[in-house]
Amino acid sequence: MPHLKVKPFDTATIEEKVAHSTVMTSFATSMTSSDMVIGVEHKGEEFLLQLKPDEKAYLLKYDKVTRPLKVNILKEALGMVSEALNLEVLSSNIALSNTKAALSSEYFKKIEDFENIDYPKEKVSVEVGFGSGRHLLYQAEKNPDTLFIGLEIHTPSAQQVLKQIELQGIENIWVVNYDARLFLEMLPSNLCTQIFVHFPVPWDKKPQRRVISKSFLAESMRVLHKEGRLELRTDSDNYFWYSLETFFSVPKTEVEVRKNEALEVTSKYEARWLRQEKDIYDVYVKCTQDSEEKESRLDFNFNDVKYTKGIEERLPKKALVFDGYFVHFERIFKQVDGSLFIKCAFGSFDRPEHKYILLSHGGCRYFVSLPVRTMVNYEAHQKLAEQLMLTEG
Numbered sequence: 290m291p292h293l294k295v296k297p298f299d300t301a302t303i304e305e306k307v308a309h310s311t312v313m314t315s316f317a318t319s320m321t322s323s324d325m326v327i328g329v330e331h332k333g334e335e336f337l338l339q340l341k342p343d344e345k346a347y348l349l350k351y352d353k354v355t356r357p358l359k360v361n362i363l364k365e366a367l368g369m370v371s372e373a374l375n376l377e378v379l380s381s382n383i384a385l386s387n388t389k390a391a392l393s394s395e396y397f398k399k400i401e402d403f404e405n406i407d408y409p410k411e412k413v414s415v416e417v418g419f420g421s422g423r424h425l426l427y428q429a430e431k432n433p434d435t436l437f438i439g440l441e442i443h444t445p446s447a448q449q450v451l452k453q454i455e456l457q458g459i460e461n462i463w464v465v466n467y468d469a470r471l472f473l474e475m476l477p478s479n480l481c482t483q484i485f486v487h488f489p490v491p492w493d494k495k496p497q498r499r500v501i502s503k504s505f506l507a508e509s510m511r512v513l514h515k516e517g518r519l520e521l522r523t524d525s526d527n528y529f530w531y532s533l534e535t536f537f538s539v540p541k542t543e544v545e546v547r548k549n550e551a552l553e554v555t556s557k558y559e560a561r562w563l564r565q566e567k568d569i570y571d572v573y574v575k576c577t578q579d580s581e582e583k584e585s586r587l588d589f590n591f592n593d594v595k596y597t598k599g600i601e602e603r604l605p606k607k608a609l610v611f612d613g614y615f616v617h618f619e620r621i622f623k624q625v626d627g628s629l630f631i632k633c634a635f636g637s638f639d640r641p642e643h644k645y646i647l648l649s650h651g652g653c654r655y656f657v658s659l660p661v662r663t664m665v666n667y668e669a670h671q672k673l674a675e676q677l678m679l680t681e682g
């Protein structure tokens with residue numbers, strides 16, 4: 290990732306240079322270490338750069354939480370900041386590159402994109418954990434009238450399938466590199482025809498990490514239209530019985546079970562089990578009714594929150610854990626006018642959000658983008674707001 294090593298310099302001059310800069314917008318220093326952050330605005334993107342002093346060299350680098358997707362924007366900003374601060378560069382890797390960002394295909398969608406997205410096809414199906422993508426690519430080619438949304442947490446698999454999509458000229462797949470358990474919340478009710486969950490990781494020792502759960506089933510039934518199906522395929526006896534139990538624990542379901550049924554396409558993973566003559570189970574859960582539209586107006590504003598004197602000392606130092614989520618104020622950076630950049634982690638334990646909150650005398654906002662609009666993030670957001678409003682005594 291792009292960075293510059295520069296000769297140690299007097300950081301007391303930064304504040305004044307920020308005031309006259311076209312690229313730098315703010316400057317803040319950590320309350321617990323010698324690290325600093327520089328706010329930047331370049332080509333319509335707002336983000337932070339980190340400055341880490343060391344005896345021999347200072348490191349000016351990207352900030353993981355706020356970094357823009359286009360790496361060239363980051364490189365340009367590093368160069369401009371270094372010039373504006375008159376830094377003596379010792380080493381750098383900010384030469385602009387022509388290579389495409391790993392996930393920059395038009396068929397790659399970020400979870401945030403789903404806050405306001407048009408579905409190009411009337412029919413939509415979802416595949417959870419597509420792995421090598423054999424089934425996903427096959428289905429998409431066979432059903433050109435359907436949009437397939439493929440979900441995969443393993444980034445290299447997502448990248449490989451994106452490559453295949455381009456090579457094969459397929460136009461009806463969207464790849465999302467996100468946890469399926471949270472993603473379904475982003476979809477409107479009654480959208481989908483099928484949700485495929487093929488060979489999910491059984492997680493025998495950590496069942497809380499399984500994709501199939503009561504809440505996943507409930508969300509699946511919401512996003513499936515009437516007569517749509519959730520289709521589980523597994524080689525694990527344990528997972529099969531666990532899923533059946535989960536599916537039957539809701540009051541009204543239509544479940545169909547099959548054993549050792551051959552599908553038209555065999556994934557790499559399945560082929561291995563077939564060679565070993567392992568049993569394979571299919572469990573189909575049919576959605577029997579349409580669902581109500583989802584109330585999606587979760588408000589992530591910090592309406593009445595403002596900086597109050599000494600709040601930086603009152604915020605809890607350790608993570609606060611609640612039922613199914615947590616909030617953690619990880620680091621605080623202070624600007625000369627007293628406003629704070631607060632680095633936080635919050636939300637679900639499996640897929641926490643990482644954000645900065647900018648808290649000033651005028652108000653409070655996420656810097657630079659809002660959290661993903663899931664219920665668990667919303668609950669965490671309310672706790673963050675509660676903590677930021679804590680007054681003395």
Ligand SMILES: C[S@@+](CC[C@H](N)C(=O)[O-])C[C@H]1O[C@@H](n2cnc3c(N)ncnc32)[C@H](O)[C@@H]1O
Binds near residue numbers: 420468556559
């Ligand atoms: C055992 S592999 C099966 C892959 C593929 N479905 C097949 O049949 O070959 C399970 C896949 O699910 C992905 N996965 C696990 N948990 C996930 C989650 N919560 N959301 C999305 N993908 C997940 C893993 O990264 C892995 O690629």
